[in-house]
Structure formats: C-alpha cells, structure tokens
Amino acid sequence: MLVKALVFPHFDYCSALFLDMPEEQMDRMSRCMNAAVRFFTGRKRWEHITPDYINNNILKYRSRIKYTCVSLIAAVLRSAEPEYLTRSLVLHSAVAERQTRTDDLCLSVSGAATTCGQMSFAIGGARLWNSLPLGLRKGFQRPGIGADLRRYLLDLQSGG
Structure with missing residues (x-):
C-alpha cells in the first residue's frame, strides 16, 4: 500500500475546499485516482475498478x-x-x-x-x-x- 502512503495524501491535500469543484474537474481527479489504484492492483484500463476500491477499503475521490x-x-x-x-x-x-x-x-x-x-x-x-x-x-x-x-x-x- 505504498500508493496509499505516497500518492493519496496529494489527493487529500485541502480536499475540504473542493466541495464546490465543478463536475468536470471532479471527474478528472477521480480518473487520476483510478489510474493510481490501477497501477498498484495491476488492473487493466478496460476492467472495472470498483472491486479494487472495495477490496482495499479505499474511498473514492468524492467520498474522500x-x-x-x-x-x-x-x-x-x-x-x-x-x-x-x-x-x-x-x-x-x-x-x-x-x-x-x-x-x-x-x-x-x-x-x-x-x-x-x-x-x-x-x-x-x-x-x-x-x-x-x-x-x-x-x-x-x-x-x-x-x-x-x-x-x-x-x-x-x-x-x-
């Protein structure tokens, strides 16, 4: 879970300020986070990512x-x-x-x-x-x- 320790804190930095983030930007950040999860789980781009979030107890970007x-x-x-x-x-x-x-x-x-x-x-x-x-x-x-x-x-x- 090196990604949890090194990458996810960058997503969480000042995230309470992002309540008013436009949907387009929110989707971009979610896709970046999906890419990080795919990197450490080895899941291919066309495969569904939600099981990896559930199995690793990771909150999605909006939930974070x-x-x-x-x-x-x-x-x-x-x-x-x-x-x-x-x-x-x-x-x-x-x-x-x-x-x-x-x-x-x-x-x-x-x-x-x-x-x-x-x-x-x-x-x-x-x-x-x-x-x-x-x-x-x-x-x-x-x-x-x-x-x-x-x-x-x-x-x-x-x-x-």
Whole structure:
C-alpha cells in the first residue's frame, strides 16, 4: 500500500475546499485516482475498478472529500476552534427558540446568493453534516468518529 502512503495524501491535500469543484474537474481527479489504484492492483484500463476500491477499503475521490469535510466539521464542533469556523457552524439547537422537527445536532444553514456561496465550506459542509444519519452525528464528541464515518462512506460506496 505504498500508493496509499505516497500518492493519496496529494489527493487529500485541502480536499475540504473542493466541495464546490465543478463536475468536470471532479471527474478528472477521480480518473487520476483510478489510474493510481490501477497501477498498484495491476488492473487493466478496460476492467472495472470498483472491486479494487472495495477490496482495499479505499474511498473514492468524492467520498474522500466528504470524509475530510465532515471530519473537519466534527473537530470544529468538538473544540470550538478556530473561532471563525465556529461562528459559521452553529448547531440548530442554539438557533431555534421554538420546537422544530429537526434534531439538535443539525447545523443551521444560512442562505447565499451565489452558486459559489452555496457550495462554500460553511454552507456545503453544513448540508453534508445534516445529511449524515443521526447516530453518526451523535458520536461527534468522540475522537473515533473518523472510523465510523469511514465505515459509513465505504458502505455507501459499495451499495450497502
């Protein structure tokens, strides 16, 4: 798994910023990652690559971005640092004064006028956080949320 140690960190560098990456660029990055996986598994170009992702417990590029973003959100919620991110990531319970149907672990999502603003870390990340199952969001105080999140994303990726 030398590729996991030497190549994949380059894909993960600042990946939480890539929530708003255009689909065309996302596809290019996914193809680059597929090429790296094909290189170390020996799979030919015309062969399907998904079994290699599943067998080696590798998250696909889009899932890696989600993993990094949600891990960063959990760390910010847990430590309340840095302050500028804490101000933009507010739990719904701190905002709502009346009874609502949402649970207390949803992040409030503010509006943005532009498409770029809609996919910013504060808004796109909050939507991503709110889309997670409640059981996973409840564990954000534990340092082990990363393993649970990874397992959840791998299950989604494999169709489970």
